[in-house]
Amino acid sequence: MRKENLVVVGNGMAGMRAVEELLKLAPDLYRITVFGAEPHPNYNRILLSPVLAGEMTIQDIVLNPLAWYAEHGIALRLGRTVAGINRARRTVVADDGSEVGYDRLLLATGSTPFMPPIPGRDLPGVISYRDIRDTTEMIDAAGRYRHAVVIGGGLLGLEAANGLRQRGMDVTVVHLMPWLMERQLDRAAADLLQASLEARGLKFLMERQTEALLRGESGRVVAVRFKDGLEIPADLVVVAAGIRPNTALAESAKLHCNRGIVVNDTMQTYDPRIYAVGECVAHRGIAYGLVAPLFEQAKVCANHLAHFGIARYTGSVTSTKLKVTGIDLFSCGDFMAEKGGVDAIVLHDPGGGVYKKLVVRNDTLVGAVLYGDTADGARYFQMVKDQQNIHAIRDQLLFGQNASVGDAGHAGNAHAALLPDDAEVCGCNGVCKGDIVKAIKGQGLFTLDDVRKHTKASSSCGSCTGLVEQILASTIGGAYTPARSKDKAMCACTDHSHGTVRQAIRDLHLVSIPAVMRALDWKAPDGCASCRPALNYYLISTWPGEAKDDPQSRFVNERAHANIQKDGTFSVVPRMWGGLTTPQELRVIADVAEKYRVPTVKMTGGARVDLLGIRKEDLPKIWADLGAAGMVSGHAYGKSIRTVKTCVGAEHCRFGTQKSMGMGVKLERMLFGMWSPHKVKLAVSGCPRNCAEAGIKDVGVIGVDSGYEIYVAGNGGIKTEVAQFLCKVKSDDEVMEYSGAFLQLYREEGYYLERTCHYVARVGLDHVKAAVVDDATQRGELYARLRDALQDYEDPWTQAVQQPAVRREYEVIQLVETKG
Amino acid sequence: MSRWIEVCALDEIARQGSRVVASTQGGIAIFRTADDRVFGLLDRCPHKGGPLSQGIVHGDTVTCPLHGLKLGLADGEAVAPDKGCARSFPVKVEGGVVWLQLG
Ligand code: SRM
Ligand SMILES: Cc1cc2nc3c(=O)[nH]c(=O)nc-3n(C[C@H](O)[C@H](O)[C@H](O)COP(=O)(O)OP(=O)(O)OC[C@H]3O[C@@H](n4cnc5c(N)ncnc54)[C@H](O)[C@@H]3O)c2cc1C
Ligand code: SF4
Ligand code: FES
Numbered sequence: 001m002r003k004e005n006l007v008v009v010g011n012g013m014a015g016m017r018a019v020e021e022l023l024k025l026a027p028d029l030y031r032i033t034v035f036g037a038e039p040h041p042n043y044n045r046i047l048l049s050p051v052l053a054g055e056m057t058i059q060d061i062v063l064n065p066l067a068w069y070a071e072h073g074i075a076l077r078l079g080r081t082v083a084g085i086n087r088a089r090r091t092v093v094a095d096d097g098s099e100v101g102y103d104r105l106l107l108a109t110g111s112t113p114f115m116p117p118i119p120g121r122d123l124p125g126v127i128s129y130r131d132i133r134d135t136t137e138m139i140d141a142a143g144r145y146r147h148a149v150v151i152g153g154g155l156l157g158l159e160a161a162n163g164l165r166q167r168g169m170d171v172t173v174v175h176l177m178p179w180l181m182e183r184q185l186d187r188a189a190a191d192l193l194q195a196s197l198e199a200r201g202l203k204f205l206m207e208r209q210t211e212a213l214l215r216g217e218s219g220r221v222v223a224v225r226f227k228d229g230l231e232i233p234a235d236l237v238v239v240a241a242g243i244r245p246n247t248a249l250a251e252s253a254k255l256h257c258n259r260g261i262v263v264n265d266t267m268q269t270y271d272p273r274i275y276a277v278g279e280c281v282a283h284r285g286i287a288y289g290l291v292a293p294l295f296e297q298a299k300v301c302a303n304h305l306a307h308f309g310i311a312r313y314t315g316s317v318t319s320t321k322l323k324v325t326g327i328d329l330f331s332c333g334d335f336m337a338e339k340g341g342v343d344a345i346v347l348h349d350p351g352g353g354v355y356k357k358l359v360v361r362n363d364t365l366v367g368a369v370l371y372g373d374t375a376d377g378a379r380y381f382q383m384v385k386d387q388q389n390i391h392a393i394r395d396q397l398l399f400g401q402n403a404s405v406g407d408a409g410h411a412g413n414a415h416a417a418l419l420p421d422d423a424e425v426c427g428c429n430g431v432c433k434g435d436i437v438k439a440i441k442g443q444g445l446f447t448l449d450d451v452r453k454h455t456k457a458s459s460s461c462g463s464c465t466g467l468v469e470q471i472l473a474s475t476i477g478g479a480y481t482p483a484r485s486k487d488k489a490m491c492a493c494t495d496h497s498h499g500t501v502r503q504a505i506r507d508l509h510l511v512s513i514p515a516v517m518r519a520l521d522w523k524a525p526d527g528c529a530s531c532r533p534a535l536n537y538y539l540i541s542t543w544p545g546e547a548k549d550d551p552q553s554r555f556v557n558e559r560a561h562a563n564i565q566k567d568g569t570f571s572v573v574p575r576m577w578g579g580l581t582t583p584q585e586l587r588v589i590a591d592v593a594e595k596y597r598v599p600t601v602k603m604t605g606g607a608r609v610d611l612l613g614i615r616k617e618d619l620p621k622i623w624a625d626l627g628a629a630g631m632v633s634g635h636a637y638g639k640s641i642r643t644v645k646t647c648v649g650a651e652h653c654r655f656g657t658q659k660s661m662g663m664g665v666k667l668e669r670m671l672f673g674m675w676s677p678h679k680v681k682l683a684v685s686g687c688p689r690n691c692a693e694a695g696i697k698d699v700g701v702i703g704v705d706s707g708y709e710i711y712v713a714g715n716g717g718i719k720t721e722v723a724q725f726l727c728k729v730k731s732d733d734e735v736m737e738y739s740g741a742f743l744q745l746y747r748e749e750g751y752y753l754e755r756t757c758h759y760v761a762r763v764g765l766d767h768v769k770a771a772v773v774d775d776a777t778q779r780g781e782l783y784a785r786l787r788d789a790l791q792d793y794e795d796p797w798t799q800a801v802q803q804p805a806v807r808r809e810y811e812v813i814q815l816v817e818t819k820g
Numbered sequence: 821m822s823r824w825i826e827v828c829a830l831d832e833i834a835r836q837g838s839r840v841v842a843s844t845q846g847g848i849a850i851f852r853t854a855d856d857r858v859f860g861l862l863d864r865c866p867h868k869g870g871p872l873s874q875g876i877v878h879g880d881t882v883t884c885p886l887h888g889l890k891l892g893l894a895d896g897e898a899v900a901p902d903k904g905c906a907r908s909f910p911v912k913v914e915g916g917v918v919w920l921q922l923g
Pocket of ligand 2: 011015036037045048082110131249278279280477
């Protein structure tokens with residue numbers, strides 16, 4: 001088959017991202033030619049600021065070295081500007097007269113800095129801030145001259161000013177508007193920003209209009225004169241007054257442009273053979289100036305170039321982060337609360353250098369400005385994108401979830417930008433801030449997933465995710481955009497989200513993992529260690545009895561029915577219903593511990609006994625001994641029911657109002673064998689003194705004189721969450737029914753590895769109440785489905801002991817090693 | 821001298837599963853992929869010694885159960901960007917029987 005010709009005009013961030021995405025999908029479809037007006041391979045433009053500030057070098061920021069183009073057979077024409085497009089003949093003509101034919105053309109010409117018509121703007125020493133050439137010119141000027149004037153107090157202007165100041169120049173920033181970064185910040189935040197930049201030695205002239213740039217004897221610029229007559233010395237003038245989509249080439253080819261090359265949701269221009277992505281584009285009337293949306297466009301464009309034809313770009317919500325080391329600033333969405341029906345929730349502490357404003361419309365967060373403490377920036381941004389209803393958390397919203405990051409995620413108050421490089425960010429994997437920043441810059445990382453892969457940070461318990469996101473945001477600025485959570489792909493094997501997959505399994509009546517993978521076009525033939533366990537759970541919970549459990553798609557703990565330890569041995573935790581045991585059980589446990597030389601015997605946090613350090617081959621033997629005394633698996637290893645903790649309750653306690661031990665045992669027996677999206681823990685306390693800690697359980701039951709109070713969605717783990725009140729009931733049977741119905745709803749709707757607290761945060765407590773409390777019919781059906789799913793469950797330990805085929809899994813093969 | 825030694829019937833290893841063979845060189849994990857190919861790796865993850873035999877097998881890769889390192893079954897090399905290598909052993913299937921070669 002003849003390869004088609006793809007010509008790309010513009011060797012920048014959006015164009016090359018589109019090519020990379022295309023190569024991933026269809027490596028052999030096209031013969032690719034790339035024209036780049038700049039003499040450099042594709043580099044990370046957003047890191048020009050750290051280069052200017054002396055924190056990085058030009059070599060550090062190259063994204064695709066020349067070897068990359070060669071390796072993929074891409075014909076690269078560096079230093080060549082495309083001067084015209086002949087749409088009839090389907091060719092482009094470069095400034096050196098050469099002509100190349102295309103089947104498809106991709107325009108990624110970026111934007112050009114806007115130069116206001118000020119007299120003197122053509123003088124030597126007057127530059128804009130866009131590319132490597134501008135940056136090296138600034139570095140050079142900083143070595144030779146003293147006075148720099150930056151015209152424009154936006155993001156680029158401030159980063160330029162900061163860099164020049166770091167290099168020792170005397171810098172004045174001139175701004176037309178009353179406050180800095182007026183498109184990203186409100187006045188209060190901008191004033192704090194200005195004060196802290198002043199403290200670093202920058203000078204500001206606000207609300208000044210430049211009249212002329214004056215020429216010195218050498219021919220170079222020497223001064224700036226303003227409308228009000230003021231004149232200040234300037235050996236270097238950096239004009240950062242905004243950017244304009246670079247549409248000259250497209251316009252000359254008569255492609256429809258309107259403040260950008262107009263494209264549809266598949267990134268096609270009015271000529272269907274010609275695509276466009278990046279800052280040169282106007283999509284639904286918006287031209288974006290940050291890389292995150294451009295990368296989304298690139299992905300969609302590649303999907304169509306590869307003839308997949310399924311992706312759509314529907315626009316982006318953007319956020320802003322200033323990349324000035326040591327300054328923490330974040331804004332996103334619509335943050336100017338001036339229109340009707342909109343409230344601003346504000347915290348303003350000028351002395352402490354902290355300002356936070358959240359803009360709320362109809363109980364959804366629509367925008368945020370944070371200065372000084374941006375710990376919750378990523379979380380607010382996610383809420384804005386998800387349009388999450390914040391009614392229930394409105395009163396605490398401003399105080400943030402991570403009022404505390406910088407440690408394992410539990411307490412403390414360090415802020416990302418202020419953390420020293422040697423501060424440990426990921427407590428699980430021992431990754432420091434410096435390692436993360438180095439990887440982001442050095443490897444050109446843009447997403448949380450990339451950072452996880454390359455550094456391991458936030459890849460284990462995840463408590464430091466927010467902090468890692470902040471570091472990513474403060475290193476690459478607005479280039480970081482988390483996906484809308486409901487659209488996040490399950491893993492790299494698919495583009496579908498957990499929600500879509502769950503839905504498809506139900507709607508298409510899929511009952512096996514291969515069927516799901518076929519129906520949803522899985523990219524890897526048999527998935528990975530992250531999607532297979534999720535799919536297995538979705539199948540068995542959606543089609544109990546019909547879908548067959550696949551042990552090979554379960555994590556080892558659930559396959560071996562014991563918890564793996566760091567040295568490859570296992571731990572055994574027999575179930576003690578409601579935390580109760582008997583002398584006989586204890587005697588058997590003691591015997592087993594002696595017989596198999598169990599190195600450690602300990603009480604767990606779940607109120608039962610753990611036997612640790614057991615070899616896999618010994619597991620079935622130990623289970624046989626325990627089973628003989630009536631003990632079964634405690635499932636301390638599963639995404640399943642774990643424990644029901646109880647207090648002594650009315651059985652013995654002088655304060656007890658209800659028989660909590662009895663209630664706990666009944667609940668645990670009902671739930672035995674329940675698989676769930678994540679582990680599930682319950683507790684029953686006999687009175688509000690709550691000795692069983694029901695307040696931090698997935699389901700917490702508290703006895704009161706008139707019955708029981710039921711609480712749901714608590715969590716005592718990585719981030720402590722207090723359980724929320726669900727309802728009050730009178731009888732033991734009602735406790736079973738309401739708790740069971742709630743857990744069944746979670747089993748049917750939860751995403752894999754979502755604890756009840758995360759599930760309820762996603763769907764809202766009102767949704768849960770509507771199904772479980774208000775609607776008796778639905779409650780009854782949920783409860784019936786739960787009991788139905790659990791009725792035939794057999795103890796997995798007994799099975800392993802009794803069935804030779806299962807038992808074999810635990811045996812080590814002894815070789816007959818003959819001398820040969 | 822390299823010797824081929826009989827291990828077990830192919831049927832005694834679950835698809836996308838593994839069995840451990842005790843040898844004088846340490847435990848060796850014999851993996852069987854979804855499409856019935858077999859591979860042998862030393863049962864020690866190059867990261868912190870995790871038992872690879874207990875990992876999830878997908879494609880011709882296994883994910884270590886302890887901290888999720890992914891290793892190619894054919895050569896024991898970690899999948900980029902991770903680094904590390906587990907020693908691999910030649911394995912073959914003949915007439916439904918799995919054979920392992922010890923060097
Ligand atoms: C054995 C035990 C510690 C102990 O010695 O007491 C334990 C041990 C482990 N916990 Fe735990 N947890 C134990 C009680 C708890 C508790 C307390 C409780 O249950 O009352 C909590 C906080 C309560 C909660 O879950 O809400 C707890 C919160 C966690 C978490 C964080 C969960 C979260 O949603 O934030 C993890 C990580 C995870 O599951 O992803 C975890 C994970 C683990 C794992 C399974 C880690 C692993 O994947 O290997 C540990 C296995 C250690 C081993 O070598 O066997 N363990 N773990 C406790 C067993 C209880 C039981 O009888 O079943
Ligand atoms: C100093 C600085 C800091 C920034 N900081 C951030 C930040 O923190 N976060 C963020 O998200 N974004 C930031 N940006 C913006 C970001 O860099 C741009 O959004 C992004 O680079 C745009 O990508 P693009 O491919 O559309 O354009 P470009 O990267 O500009 O690429 C376009 C390329 O096309 C070439 N070209 C144009 N016309 C032709 C032609 N006719 N023939 C051949 N070649 C041609 C140009 O020379 C250029 O190399 C920053 C930008 C600058 C300048
Ligand atoms: S038992 Fe729990 S808290 Fe202790 S080290 Fe293991 S996972 Fe961490
Ligand atoms: S021991 Fe295998 S990943 Fe850590």
